[in-house]
Amino acid sequence: MNHLKENFFQVRDLTKVYKMGEVEVHALRGVNMELFAGELVVLLGPSGSGKSTLLNIMGGLDTATSGFVSYRGKDLTQATEKELTEYRRFHVGFVFQFYNLISSLTARENVAVVTEIAENPMSPEKALELVGLTERTNHFPAQLSGGEQQRVAIARAISKNPAVLLCDEPTGALDSKTGILVLQALERINHELGTATAIITHNVDIAGMADRVIHLSNGKIADVTENKVKKSASKLQW
């Protein structure tokens, strides 16, 4: 099925070595993978397996030690600082474990931060509606619950109409009930807007909602499985 869709990301022999003091940490040891248009992929693995490093490199936040990552044919490993900034600005949306909202701005304004600089954004109101936060648009982060804050972060990430959404442990700081609300929002975006979505998690139960599950272990891809039947996010539990 996937070969019919555009291949957004191509990752080849990707390695990443960190120097921690005098110790070399091999975060990635030759990773190969793809991410196709419109699909929802879960990158599953225990902490230290290298999944965040992989996502950061794909998101243009970190550099690789060796190997090759291309986004729609463009080599990210050779991109300049300016090109990476543009790439993040126009093509990719991020959702983080700790939301990373601007505390001095309201929910609407947090979304506007992105829509103001994007090329073809939706309105902040529309983005907030997509995550079910129409009622909370004028609230500051300090007035929102964790789940609500994460949904603002999702609204912010999708408001630029990105081709790809990269989510790093989006439910990591939330209880399961709130976490499911957040995953429902992601599911809806993927479904309605067709945004290719990569979700990093160590939570095995979340894997059920993915088209494909990529298992990472010790800096390598251990296994790739396809879900014949996708579970709805609302049916997940942990």
Next chain:
Amino acid sequence: MKGQVFAISMVVMSGVATFILFISTMHSLDFTRSKFYREYNFADVFVNLKRAPESLKDKLKNINGVRQLETRVSAYAKLDIQGYAENVTGKIVSIPDDGNPLLNRLYIRQGRLPDPFKDNEVVINETFAQAHGFKLGDQLAAVINGKWKKLTITGIALSPEFVLVMKVGAMTPDFKRFGILWMSRKAISKACDMDGAFNDVVLSLYPKARESDVIRDLDAILGSYGGYGAYSRKDQMSHRLLSEEMKQLRTSSRIYPVIFICVAAFLLNIVMSRIINTQREQIAILKAFGYNDFAVGAHYAKMVVLIISAGVATGIAAGIWLGNMMGNIYMEFYRFPAFIYTLHPEVLMIAVSVSVVSALAGTMHSLWKAAKQPPAEAMRPEAPARYRVTLIEKTGVGRWLTQPARIIARNIERKPIRTFLSIVGIAVSCATMVSSGFFKDSIDFMVKAQYVFSQKEDLTVSFIEPTSYRTLYELKQTPGIHDAEGFRTVPVKLKFGHRSYKTVINGTETEGRLHLLLDTNLHSIPLPESGILLTDHLGKILGVKVGDVLTVETLEGAKAIRQVTVVGMAKQYLGAMGYMNLNALNRLMKEGDAISGAYLVTDALYREKLFRTFVEMPRVADVYIRQNEINNIYEVMAKSMLYFTFIAMLMACSIAFGVVYNSARISLSERSRELSSLRVLGYTRGEIAYILLGELAIITLAAIPLGFFIGYWLCAYVAYALASDLFRVPLVIELKTYAVAASVVIFSAMVSGLIVRRKLDHLDLVEVLKTKE
């Protein structure tokens, strides 16, 4: 932390350095002066008179309270110096034929005292010798009492009486055109026809003697010998000027260090509260392990002390260095055998303890918070910052703001106290710059008022004694003189109620055009036909208003006592005196149409020839050249002002840099997470720098007008604190001074902004995302 500690150290250093600079220079001058006065027996009371027989000396000596008394002969001489075309005046003072005087003894820097058996030997004062490059054995021609005399220099000396050599009525010392010459009593007496007589008395008092009684007795005895009224040391010119200088140092030592210490305390406060905030968990762990509040507080107190100790240490070193440098600048004008730099240990102790105490006081709140926090609470992350929609947005402007602009506005409004203090800190640095430029502006204005608007004459000649008005016609006939107006100067004592003041009354011609009196707006005030105008400051001293009647006691000629109505006040920045119509003054004196000198407008081409004429005119005692006075003022100013402006600029920069840099670093540390998030969202480095530095730019720009305001009032205070009957500093600040002050502040803000911008460019995006605030 390195940069922040450095910035704080700079401010602390500036504070300690200025404190030590001003206080130690003042103490050093005081010590050097006292030592010189003591060792060279500086007199306590002085009096000039017309002439009295030497036999009167015993009577004077017997006045109750007089310890030592010396009679002298003093005279003014016109000097003709080879290769120097302008008129030079010398004040000749006699020294006893048997050697160094008892009072006001000479410190011989070079050579020897004049030989009493030779009538052509002189010792000259050091600044005069240096100004002309005189060596021992050099000769100069003098017109003493109308007679030419060739004098040979046998020595170069200093005297406690002439620590600063300055002509009466001048604004600044002029070492080239005025010098002191000491001659043996025999020689000067012969030249001035004063054999067996004296015209000058100096005396010292017993410790418990009542100075005012002695002065009263002296005046009673010398009144009939043409005494001009005795005066005490505090009114002696050299002493008085030196005291004013020390007053200025004291004022400065009160203002500037206080500013710095406050700024340093504020900076420490914001830095420490940030450190403590980021170390909440460590504090909690320490307390969970059983450390008590005191131990935790002490830990941070030690940190504060450590941070400022570098600033205090370098400040002390810089203060000593600058103090010595300033001492050397003073020594160009004030001459002592040696400048003895003294730094009292208590000054050091004050500097150290004030810095430490105010730094701790500044950080007290944060320390207290650190020590008081229950461990469990401290271990929880700090509650998320609460924000509100700002007032400015509520006005409707909000619609037009971009999100980054909104972030800036809300951050500024969220911490109003910190924002306000940052603004005040930067404003203070701006004010410091304004106050340093103010000195130049006020002197420029004084020069303009005095020499451009008030004095239209380019030369002033004064006569040895009041002369007939006919002399003016002679002057007007002289080639090269375009215009001449006569004036009369009479030494007087003005009395009103229980207050009295010794000064002169200056009489100028009806409808005179050359020497104008000005009001506060520099418009000329016409001199009425009768009555007296007073310098406004003199009006204050005497407590008189327009319409009051003053008692005028003339100290010359017939010594008449008259009642004169005050008809107005004139704004003058120099001296304190009275002004009358020439005819009215002569009527008051019961003299005919006498003048004491003339204001002249001359042709520049004839200048040199005129100087020669005046040297040879026996009646002319002295010649003032307006342009020389102006040049001299700027020459003197250039030497000292440059130094002060340099120091002030250094300080202003250190404050502006310290405040802006620290604010920027704190903001960066508090908001690096937010800024990184924006970078991740695709904001460029420039765009996030705008958010961080935009806030600082607004604070800096807001600080500048406040700085102008504070600066203005600082100058007003300085002008007020320095005002004396010798001079008043006009409160004039030029636009240029404000512009320079603003530029210096903006420049140092930009430098610190750029440093922070570099740090911002190296934000580690990944690292920031991993951690929870």
